[in-house]
Amino acid sequence: MWINHKTEILIAQQSKTPSTSETHLIPLINIVFLMLIFFMVAGHIAEQDTTELIPPQSTSKQGLTETALTIIITADGNLWINNQQFFGESPKRLEEQLQTHIKTSHLNSHTSNSLEVVLKVDSQLSAKVLDPVLQGLRTLNVNKFHLATIDTNT
């Protein structure tokens, strides 16, 4: 009789223990979900560049302008227009490709005169790599450029 009573008490205690730990976990789960929702709402998902380059260093403190057209030239000379790699050697082909991007990349609201272009170019490349790009854009009446840099202390 005494043994049976003790066993019942033990079983009752064991069955209570898991429910207590579950109770403690619920606020923790709530907090984790609240933090997740906060970061989803407050966070900024930036489009990442798909290429590698070492940007030139500058004393400029002017923040980078958000533009509709970004051209990247990597250390190995590969050229990307709005994160699409450009294949081809001829300046004419480049000009056509740039024209296509200007027409299709939500740039209809811009006239080419008002269009500004961001150039992200590897710092150790020769400045002449800019020639075909600048020529191509010039024929499309795009004349305003921003050369992306990083702070000299970076």
Next chain:
Amino acid sequence: MLSSTFSQWHQLSFSNTTQTNNTTAVTKTPNRFLLLGLNKIKHQDRTYNLDQLEFEVLTQSLSQQQAAIIVTPNTKVTIQELVNTLDYFKAHGLNQIHLTSSYTEPQ
């Protein structure tokens, strides 16, 4: 090094100028500088080191507030050197900078 790791991008702005000798922006300004590479820069038939460029040259330029930087295709001017030149000119009040790859002096 991934470019995406640089969260703090800055920019240097310039105009892209046509190459002909009829170009108004380049021909109008007396402040035409020819980049020769290795931080050498030519201005009005004299060659300077970029960091030794005489201030008198730049004070003439201040009234115009614009400069034309000419990078000839046969020189080994790097992008970093071009940026150093743009930085130097902007630090001296030249805010309208025109970049061109070749230029013919008007006759």
